[in-house]
Amino acid sequence: MRRSLLGRIWPNATALVLFVGFAFPVYWMFNTAFKPNGQIISETPVWFPTSPTLDHFETAVEAENFWTLVRNSVTVTVLAVGFSLVVALFAAFALARMRFRGRKGIVLTFMVAQMAPWEVMVIAIYMIVRDADMLNSLVPLTLFYTVMVLPLTIITLRGYVAAVPKDLEESAMVDGCTRLQAFRRVIFPLLAPGLMATSLFGFITAWNEFPLVLILNKDDQAQTLPLWLSKFQTAFGDDWGATMAAASLFAIPILLLFLYLQRKAVAGLTSGAVKG
Amino acid sequence: MSVQTREAPPRKRRPAAAPRAAGPQPGEGRRADKATLPYLLLLPALALTAVFLGYPLVTNGMLSFQNLNMTQLIQHVTEWNGFANYTDTLSNEEFWRVTLRSVIFTAVNVVVIIVVGTLIGLLLARLGPRMRLLLSVALVLAWAMPIIAATTVYQWLFAQRFGVVNWVLAELGFESMADYNWTGTQLSTFFVISLLLVWTSVPFVAINLYAATTTIAKELYEAAALDGAGAWQSFKCVTLPFLKPFLLVATFLEIIWIFKAFPHVFAINEGGPNRLTETLPVYAFVEGVGGQHYGTGAAISVLTILILLALMAYYLRIVLRQEDADETENDGEMA
Numbered sequence: 001m002r003r004s005l006l007g008r009i010w011p012n013a014t015a016l017v018l019f020v021g022f023a024f025p026v027y028w029m030f031n032t033a034f035k036p037n038g039q040i041i042s043e044t045p046v047w048f049p050t051s052p053t054l055d056h057f058e059t060a061v062e063a064e065n066f067w068t069l070v071r072n073s074v075t076v077t078v079l080a081v082g083f084s085l086v087v088a089l090f091a092a093f094a095l096a097r098m099r100f101r102g103r104k105g106i107v108l109t110f111m112v113a114q115m116a117p118w119e120v121m122v123i124a125i126y127m128i129v130r131d132a133d134m135l136n137s138l139v140p141l142t143l144f145y146t147v148m149v150l151p152l153t154i155i156t157l158r159g160y161v162a163a164v165p166k167d168l169e170e171s172a173m174v175d176g177c178t179r180l181q182a183f184r185r186v187i188f189p190l191l192a193p194g195l196m197a198t199s200l201f202g203f204i205t206a207w208n209e210f211p212l213v214l215i216l217n218k219d220d221q222a223q224t225l226p227l228w229l230s231k232f233q234t235a236f237g238d239d240w241g242a243t244m245a246a247a248s249l250f251a252i253p254i255l256l257l258f259l260y261l262q263r264k265a266v267a268g269l270t271s272g273a274v275k276g
Numbered sequence: 277m278s279v280q281t282r283e284a285p286p287r288k289r290r291p292a293a294a295p296r297a298a299g300p301q302p303g304e305g306r307r308a309d310k311a312t313l314p315y316l317l318l319l320p321a322l323a324l325t326a327v328f329l330g331y332p333l334v335t336n337g338m339l340s341f342q343n344l345n346m347t348q349l350i351q352h353v354t355e356w357n358g359f360a361n362y363t364d365t366l367s368n369e370e371f372w373r374v375t376l377r378s379v380i381f382t383a384v385n386v387v388v389i390i391v392v393g394t395l396i397g398l399l400l401a402r403l404g405p406r407m408r409l410l411l412s413v414a415l416v417l418a419w420a421m422p423i424i425a426a427t428t429v430y431q432w433l434f435a436q437r438f439g440v441v442n443w444v445l446a447e448l449g450f451e452s453m454a455d456y457n458w459t460g461t462q463l464s465t466f467f468v469i470s471l472l473l474v475w476t477s478v479p480f481v482a483i484n485l486y487a488a489t490t491t492i493a494k495e496l497y498e499a500a501a502l503d504g505a506g507a508w509q510s511f512k513c514v515t516l517p518f519l520k521p522f523l524l525v526a527t528f529l530e531i532i533w534i535f536k537a538f539p540h541v542f543a544i545n546e547g548g549p550n551r552l553t554e555t556l557p558v559y560a561f562v563e564g565v566g567g568q569h570y571g572t573g574a575a576i577s578v579l580t581i582l583i584l585l586a587l588m589a590y591y592l593r594i595v596l597r598q599e600d601a602d603e604t605e606n607d608g609e610m611a
Contacts, residue, residue: 015403015408018411021414022417022475023417028433029425079486087321093317094315100311103599116581117537120581147325154321164591208539210423210539211538242430252424257420265476
């Protein structure tokens with residue numbers, strides 16, 4: 001009896017400790033962003049913002065070019081994710097469903113491409129973009145981000161495509177669908193959760209990307225939000241309130257998207273695993 | 277604009293459509309179609325990868341054989357200097373120290389992430405629905421936190437003055453920690469970086485591992501219990517075999533992510549103090565871009581890529597074997 005009680009308590013207690021450990025940094029970011037300066041710089045931490053203020057958010061948003069950078073970040077991220085999903089879907093379908101010479105080598109290529117250390121190739125990329133006269137443009141950024149997220153998108157999507165029972169496709173074709181129709185009517189709807197889950201990874205990568213835009217787009221008008229956030233930190237020094245407000249603004253879109261897509265992501269992964 | 281036109285595949289698509297239109301016998305046309313279809317579907321992905329990843333890689337390789345500093349960069353001059361960048365780098369004691377440091381850093385973090393992630397994943401499977409939701413939300417928050425935002429928050433948490441971590445430690449009785457400078461020594465800086473990496477990476481392992489456990493049929497556990505298996509034995513014989521493929525993939529991904537983690541390491545303390553927390557990608561960046569020795573930086577990055585490939589060789593072999601197995605399985609189905 002005592003043992004089963006203990007057996008019930010310890011997982012919950014551990015979960016509670018873990019909850020605090022994982023949630024606290026995020027909580028502390030928002031908490032600091034809403035606190036007046038007097039409560040931020042205090043010898044004993046103020047755990048709850050008792051007199052919340054929006055001052056720090058105003059400071060953050062009033063930084064120069066803020067809305068231009070928001071637009072740049074959204075444009076680059078959405079386009080890169082969109083392109084890579086479309087391109088990856090074709091490739092994933094071929095890799096999951098068809099047998100052809102060189103398939104293994106291509107899978108291997110994407111596996112290797114996935115681990116490309118983009119951060120150390122910035123010099124070469126700078127030279128290429130400079131010679132193409134495309135510095136301070138969003139076009140090369142979009143294209144490089146597309147390729148940055150492409151390999152993992154293909155590999156993940158391949159799993160989702162493979163998880164759709166082959167019989168479904170075959171019976172659709174027996175019933176007179178062409179391969180394309182079978183794909184559009186039968187496979188694509190089943191793939192939707194997988195596409196959403198996969199897009200998450202792309203959104204995070206592109207939204208976060210820092211070294212490339214740092215080197216390629218020196219012009220204030222052509223930058224993206226990660227640069228703004230990192231500069232914010234140095235420009236405002238120890239203004240932790242404004243820095244945390246800026247970090248919150250940067251994190252909120254991804255956090256919301258993630259919370260929204262997460263259930264689908266895990267559901268998709270589960271169904272992907274069922275195929276086992 | 278030249279960059280853009282290169283990735284456009286339509287020109288190559290036409291000849292493939294041709295056989296169907298030209299072929300007098302429909303059956304023959306379809307067969308030809310079938311043979312080229314997978315390549316057509318793969319063409320855009322391969323072309324994009326070749327242009328935007330392959331070409332920079334080749335350029336990077338070529339730069340590594342050049343004497344390229346600020347002067348040459350501005351004047352657009354190409355000065356070949358053979359293997360000088362490589363011999364300089366490889367005979368530099370610093371390079372080997374950084375390499376060893378990167379390998380240890382990766383190994384420690386990956387082990388911690390996989391072990392902690394697995395334990396939390398198994399815990400999620402044991403929890404009641406409400407507690408599970410609570411913990412999942414916290415995990416997802418940590419997972420989704422953008423890197424630059426996360427590094428900023430960690431710098432604030434570990435700030436010397438008014439940082440909440442120092443305050444808590446002092447309250448717990450470690451008086452000397454009240455004004456501790458976390459970025460002052462190599463070990464403490466690495467501790468903060470590792471904590472940040474573990475915090476952001478564990479949720480991926482935990483949540484996906486939990487998702488994998490939900491696919492294990494309950495009957496298997498019942499059968500194991502009937503056969504007299506204890507908790508440990510049913511874990512070893514039922515749970516673990518199911519999770520093994522996932523754990524293998526997760527370990528592979530984590531090794532890549534940790535080894536080439538750049539913003540985490542760079543943003544916390546820019547490789548300091550005294551360049552003691554530089555890992556290979558940071559080292560390449562600091563030497564190349566920071567020191568304006570672009571050729572040397574390129575050579576270091578080529579060496580980094582080679583080390584990464586060596587680390588991955590084992591995994592890639594597993595992948596290839598898996599692909600072979602899939603192919604024979606498919607053959608069996610079709611026969």
